[in-house]
Amino acid sequence: MKAQDSSFTRFARRGPRLGLAAFALAGALACAVAAPASAAPDRINACGWNKGTGGERAFYEHCANDTNVWIQVKRWPRGDYHRCVGPGRTNLDFDATGAWYDSTYRGGLCSHPGDTGP
Template sequence: MSASEHPAVARPRRSRRSRVVGALVAVAAAGALAGAMAEPASAGSAPAAPATPKLQNCGWNEAGGDDGRASYEHCATDTNVWIQVTRWARGDYHRCVGPGRTILDYDATGAWYDSNFRGGLCSHPGDTA
């Protein structure tokens, strides 16, 4: 009987869950290390790809942006959601918005995601209720 097979020397078995968690931690650490060790672009390299347009702040954005209009920025990339829009001197309403920036009414005074309205998700950006 070898030393590794001896019951007094045998290591305790780790659970499958702890092995999976350990493997995930190792992969994440390796990815972070690889990113940190990447060489910076040299002056003679090809130009970088244009950056995607930076989103404003997610959620409600006051009027006064590039076009002077209030907007709602939906930052998720794979869902359409219902927002509630408040307006000055007119009634509030719900609107379905997709990912990205949605320009709101000229008199909008606020907008927020409404998870309680029809479950929060919708199918057709632009729909109102």
């Protein structure tokens, strides 16, 4: 009869494999955290309102690739307005303080990016 392995013996045999996997995972996480944002070749902005930073103007990022939508742009001290935007980045006014998709304005969808409404 073959003697059964003790739980310690089974753990000891798995130990080096688990240790190597944990070390590889820790290294991958460290590289991901340490990599600067500028290292990414094509930085994808967050969908929706993006406050400009470092001298960059505020913009709206429309992430769908097959629709044009109405957004409401909030400005201060001037008044708010609606604007039709297509897929991708749309630069906003210098005094824009917010922007969001407005599904209630003319049904939410529009035909001609750049059109504006009250």
